[in-house]
Amino acid sequence: MKLRQLGEDRLLRQLLPSLPIGKGVLVPAGDDCAVVAAPAGGDLLLLKTDCVVEKIHFGRETDPGLVGWKAMMRPLSDFAAMSGVPRFALITLIVPSRTTRIWVNKLYRGLTRAAGKFGVAIVGGETSSTVGPAAISVSISGSVERDRMVSRNGGKKGDDLFVTGRLGGSIRGKHLRFIPRIAESRWLTQHFSIHAMMDLSDGLGADLPRLARASNVGFEIQKTSLPRNPGATLEQALSDGEDYELLFAISPHQRERLERAWARKFRSLPLTRIGRLNRKSTIENRKLGSGYLHFK
Amino acid sequence: MKLRQLGEDRLLRQLLPSLPIGKGVLVPAGDDCAVVAAPAGGDLLLLKTDCVVEKIHFGRETDPGLVGWKAMMRPLSDFAAMSGVPRFALITLIVPSRTTRIWVNKLYRGLTRAAGKFGVAIVGGETSSTVGPAAISVSISGSVERDRMVSRNGGKKGDDLFVTGRLGGSIRGKHLRFIPRIAESRWLTQHFSIHAMMDLSDGLGADLPRLARASNVGFEIQKTSLPRNPGATLEQALSDGEDYELLFAISPHQRERLERAWARKFRSLPLTRIGRLNRKSTIENRKLGSGYLHFK
Numbered sequence A, B: 001m002k003l004r005q006l007g008e009d010r011l012l013r014q015l016l017p018s019l020p021i022g023k024g025v026l027v028p029a030g031d032d033c034a035v036v037a038a039p040a041g042g043d044l045l046l047l048k049t050d051c052v053v054e055k056i057h058f059g060r061e062t063d064p065g066l067v068g069w070k071a072m073m074r075p076l077s078d079f080a081a082m083s084g085v086p087r088f089a090l091i092t093l094i095v096p097s098r099t100t101r102i103w104v105n106k107l108y109r110g111l112t113r114a115a116g117k118f119g120v121a122i123v124g125g126e127t128s129s130t131v132g133p134a135a136i137s138v139s140i141s142g143s144v145e146r147d148r149m150v151s152r153n154g155g156k157k158g159d160d161l162f163v164t165g166r167l168g169g170s171i172r173g174k175h176l177r178f179i180p181r182i183a184e185s186r187w188l189t190q191h192f193s194i195h196a197m198m199d200l201s202d203g204l205g206a207d208l209p210r211l212a213r214a215s216n217v218g219f220e221i222q223k224t225s226l227p228r229n230p231g232a233t234l235e236q237a238l239s240d241g242e243d244y245e246l247l248f249a250i251s252p253h254q255r256e257r258l259e260r261a262w263a264r265k266f267r268s269l270p271l272t273r274i275g276r277l278n279r280k281s282t283i284e285n286r287k288l289g290s291g292y293l294h295f296k
Helices: A008-018 A064-081 A101-117 A182-191 A204-215 A234-239 A252-265 A282-287 B008-018 B064-081 B101-117 B182-191 B204-215 B234-239 B252-265 B282-287
Strands: A025-027 A034-037 A044-053 A085-096 A121-130 A135-144 A160-164 A194-199 A218-221 A246-250 A271-278 B025-027 B034-037 B044-053 B085-095 B121-129 B135-144 B160-164 B196-199 B218-221 B246-250 B271-278
Touching (some): A034 A121, A044 A064, A044 B085, A044 B121, A064 A085, A064 A101, A064 A182, A064 A194, A085 A101, A085 B044, A101 A121, A101 A135, A121 B044, A121 B135, A135 B044, A135 B085, A135 B135, A160 A252, A194 A204, A204 A218, A204 A246, A204 A271, A246 A252, A252 A271, B034 B085, B064 B085, B064 B101, B064 B135, B064 B182, B064 B196, B085 B101, B085 B182, B101 B135, B182 B246, B196 B204, B204 B218, B204 B234, B204 B246, B246 B252
Parallel strands (some): A085 A121, B085 B121
Antiparallel strands (some): A025 A034, A034 B044, A044 B034, A085 A135, A160 A271, B025 B034, B085 B135, B160 B246, B160 B271
8 A cells, every 4th residue: 555545644543553652751643742751850951863865875675674773773873972862753754655555664663673772762753745765854852961971072182082893884784784882872971081972974084073173183093903894995994984883082091991891891892992182283184084975 | 056065064064153052052053962951840841843845845946945934833833732832943954966055045044033933942953965855854842831731632522612813725825934823822821721732734624633533522613613814715724734723622611711811912813713522423523624634
């Protein structure tokens, strides 16, 4: 059955009962707004939106379950970047009316599975038809303790730079199946003072200069020390987008304790020191590849 | 200049400084997530997302300032429906790379002007290119006092049904210039006990049955009493979408006081009793026009 025969009311009514109603949800999807519990006293509210678009982020033939997974995990990776706890998701679904119900159901299974992995409740959504390619936008709200929030702008010269996992070659499959580093990020801010952090979505070569610029410092990296995915070249580790790993800055005095504790806690995920922040130097910036830039 | 030459970083850097930074915004657009103050103690968090899509909700030739206005005001109308106070907006912008910077700037002026009218801060956004028509998704978060939140499901049999403003014919211009009934909605819950409320976006004929169904009651309306926009037929008042007026249910004991106080407060905006809720009767439901249904 195609969506044009189903109608929006019936589509939503079919999808909604299968969505798990999370803790703190007072009025779930189906009313004009979703009504949820506010963050606990003193905590900050975190907000993020992101989208995936057919022919840009996924293909017509991509498994819709993986499309849903990716659409949900992308903004969750931004929560990891700030050490936030994601809670509630809103879905905007823009699809051609020829789209089949099976495709939409599989998409929602992917969205729900990804949300469930981090205890996120899907509390609302909106659907629209389009004459163009499909697009799925996901907005997440959540919270973070005031003293555990990490932004991009707290890096200091002399800080060590670390990345989680391995970089490059995400297009060969990881970009549809990655797991945002929320557990790792929450663990980091529980045990260490992280000066600045972000997630790598446009490639280290594009993202590291952003962190340095926000912190008003320069950087130097040992390119040969970059942790690379199997088969990824150095250039790909620098320039490929969609790594969804964490990049963070921390005092060098913490290095030994961090590396030891990390190895005990996250046995299968490498943590690599790739360089350090220094006084502002545009020379090093220019040497870095450009990463993936949208619209280019 | 086209977006493909500009690049996402420079586009965002150009747009962001012009966005007013609202009260309660700790980390504005530009970091991984926006960080904002949580609702005051005890208040509930309200969340809503909506979108407008080229060739569905607006045309290639539509003034981009009005597209931005509409994209922002649609989800704000859902806040009116629940008597919520909108606070923060996230924008997802999906546009072809041939889009001009002028078009995007005008769009953002419309978004900003609409947000500013209700004290809403634009705190984040995401842009993506597409090979299809443009789409703009807006997510709003805000708050409501526990004892002033109104959903669709509190209507009781015997309640009077009221609508604000006039219905029908929105396509002739109102759909691009409407003002969500937030001031009216906040005033209503400050002075009266509103049992159920919603905003009319798909036409009274489609929306009233939703309120009745959610409240588990039936309804009867006097079709001849429907307040119509100049030139709108009875059928259009029932079936045209995008009225963005309020429909609400209130005890008939409140009618006289409500009508008198409303006329004093909102001189230029009519308030009309259009019927009442009754015991469940599917006959009346069937008599109503179907309103605007997406995908049909």
